[in-house]
Amino acid sequence: MSIKERLSGNEAVTNAMRQINPDVVAAFPITPSTEIPQYFASFVNNGKVDTEFITVESEHSAMSACIGSEASGARTMTATSSAGLALMWEMLYIASSMRLPIIMSVVNRALSGPLNIHNDHSDSMGARDSGWIQIYGENNQEAYDNFIQAVRIAEHPDVNLPIMNCYDGFITSHAVENIELIDDDSVKNFVGEYTPKYHLLNKNQPISLGPLDLPQHYFEHKRQQAEALKNAKQVILDVAKKFEEMTGRKYSLFEEYEMEDAELAIVLLNSTAGTAKYVVDELRAEGKKVGLIKIRIFRPFPVEEIAKALSKCTVVAILDKADSLNGAGGPLFTDITSALYGKTHTIKVINYIYGLGGRDVKINDIRFVYDELQKIFDGKKIESIFNYLNVKE
Amino acid sequence: MNSFENLIDIFHVFENKSPTKNIRKIANEGISPHELTTSAQISWKTISPGGTIMNAGNAEEFNTGDWRSYKPLFIKENCKQCLLCYPACPDSSIPINEQGERGEFDYKHCKGCGVCENVCPFNAIEMKENS
Numbered sequence: 001m002s003i004k005e006r007l008s009g010n011e012a013v014t015n016a017m018r019q020i021n022p023d024v025v026a027a028f029p030i031t032p033s034t035e036i037p038q039y040f041a042s043f044v045n046n047g048k049v050d051t052e053f054i055t056v057e058s059e060h061s062a063m064s065a066c067i068g069s070e071a072s073g074a075r076t077m078t079a080t081s082s083a084g085l086a087l088m089w090e091m092l093y094i095a096s097s098m099r100l101p102i103i104m105s106v107v108n109r110a111l112s113g114p115l116n117i118h119n120d121h122s123d124s125m126g127a128r129d130s131g132w133i134q135i136y137g138e139n140n141q142e143a144y145d146n147f148i149q150a151v152r153i154a155e156h157p158d159v160n161l162p163i164m165n166c167y168d169g170f171i172t173s174h175a176v177e178n179i180e181l182i183d184d185d186s187v188k189n190f191v192g193e194y195t196p197k198y199h200l201l202n203k204n205q206p207i208s209l210g211p212l213d214l215p216q217h218y219f220e221h222k223r224q225q226a227e228a229l230k231n232a233k234q235v236i237l238d239v240a241k242k243f244e245e246m247t248g249r250k251y252s253l254f255e256e257y258e259m260e261d262a263e264l265a266i267v268l269l270n271s272t273a274g275t276a277k278y279v280v281d282e283l284r285a286e287g288k289k290v291g292l293i294k295i296r297i298f299r300p301f302p303v304e305e306i307a308k309a310l311s312k313c314t315v316v317a318i319l320d321k322a323d324s325l326n327g328a329g330g331p332l333f334t335d336i337t338s339a340l341y342g343k344t345h346t347i348k349v350i351n352y353i354y355g356l357g358g359r360d361v362k363i364n365d366i367r368f369v370y371d372e373l374q375k376i377f378d379g380k381k382i383e384s385i386f387n388y389l390n391v392k393e
Numbered sequence: 394m395n396s397f398e399n400l401i402d403i404f405h406v407f408e409n410k411s412p413t414k415n416i417r418k419i420a421n422e423g424i425s426p427h428e429l430t431t432s433a434q435i436s437w438k439t440i441s442p443g444g445t446i447m448n449a450g451n452a453e454e455f456n457t458g459d460w461r462s463y464k465p466l467f468i469k470e471n472c473k474q475c476l477l478c479y480p481a482c483p484d485s486s487i488p489i490n491e492q493g494e495r496g497e498f499d500y501k502h503c504k505g506c507g508v509c510e511n512v513c514p515f516n517a518i519e520m521k522e523n524s
């Protein structure tokens with residue numbers, strides 16, 4: 001049974017946490033994710049959940065507490081943004097390498113400096129190689145749906161990895177939109193009970209976690225961890241199928257919008273997809289063959305699938321809301337061009353860094369990109385592969 | 394054998410060709426010590442996930458004795474069995490028998506730190522260069 005509501009992204013995600021009723025939440029507030037522990041604390045206080053809520057003194061401590069509790073066999077969740085995620089850095093790698101399925105909402109915000117509280121993807125993009133699964137959502141509905149699916153993906157025995165549920169700060173986290181919630185019982189049934197078979201509090205089978213791992217074995221453990229991340233791809237699809245059976249809402253590794261016969265395409269993440277879809281509709285009405293791919297799963301990266309989806313396009317623009325500062329393109333651009341390497345010689349790919357520090361991305365900006373793609377399609381020489389969209393020249 | 398090589402088996406879960414199946418089996422059924430193998434042919438497919446050590450109480454298998462550059466010698470005729478040395482040993486390498494008397498050093502685990510020589514009031518322990 002679905003419930004029609006009007007919620008912000010943070011309210012929606014916190015409601016998912018209430019419905020799941022995790023064993024432990026350990027979190028430290030940082031804009032724009034602050035509302036998650038704030039709302040959740042009120043659920044704890046009002047007896048809506050029986051979660052152990054740990055107030056900590058920093059994000060490093062928050063992730064450390066999550067690691068300890070998850071290792072003890074408790075289903076554990078947290079949330080953070082920007083500098084908070086950066087402060088967790090050391091512990092992010094420990095969580096993933098210890099194979100602990102912690103669920104964390106990352107409400108995307110620019111990294112300092114200069115100090116900025118608004119949305120871009122520099123925080124989670126920086127953590128893209130930390131061994132966490134990364135799911136990105138366009139709006140409050142996707143943030144909510146992805147969060148619920150994340151529990152089953154992370155805890156799946158083929159995976160056992162932590163997940164970042166990423167969505168845009170303020171644009172998604174604070175804007176109130178219509179949403180369809182799932183009833184509490186269905187969510188509880190969907191995620192099930194967390195029953196890890198080996199954990200620190202199992203007195204029948206004592207174990208040691210996080211030991212010294214020297215050159216003889218470290219490499220094997222990392223190789224095995226890489227395999228788990230690869231396994232996650234199929235599990236994500238399987239869980240999406242189950243989720244569709246429950247809600248009718250369809251999810252995959254990425255969303256293809258008007259891609260069937262598209263000659264020109266944009267690839268991007270998160271809330272800008274809403275604006276881009278509007279522009280695609282306008283251009284389609286003008287008879288132009290344009291499409292959009294919105295990446296949902298950034299880690300593990302859908303290499304073969306994205307190459308296949310783009311294979312019929314002629315000119316593609318990759319939009320990155322984070323700059324790798326490597327002088328060679330943003331993170332999404334370098335991953336997609338790697339995915340295409342050796343598979344096609346005909347697609348022209350350009351990159352735009354956009355929206356850093358919360359710079360608004362408007363219909364005209366997206367239209368400008370499609371216009372540039374059209375010019376390249378019509379024979380214009382590509383002057384620069386690597387570009388900045390709407391920066392004051 | 395080098396003492397680190399002794400650690401080779403603590404990450405070893407059991408032989409299984411499929412890593413996925415292996416991880417699932419660990420998660421579903423747990424591991425009991427009798428499933429631990431002693432094979433040195435460890436693989437990323439069978440190694441314990443996350444470096445988790447499944448068999449508890451294995452510190453004894455770590456032969457720290459080969460770290461030693463100095464070796465304590467027990468001079469039995471000087472010993473009054475006061476047992477001051479026994480609790481001072483950080484590696485539990487001074488065994489006490491049923492009669493409550495200390496015996497010869499456990500050289501498998503003694504790192505040669507010399508604390509015992511320092512606490513002995515009767516010159517019953519002497520440090521010599523390890524040969």
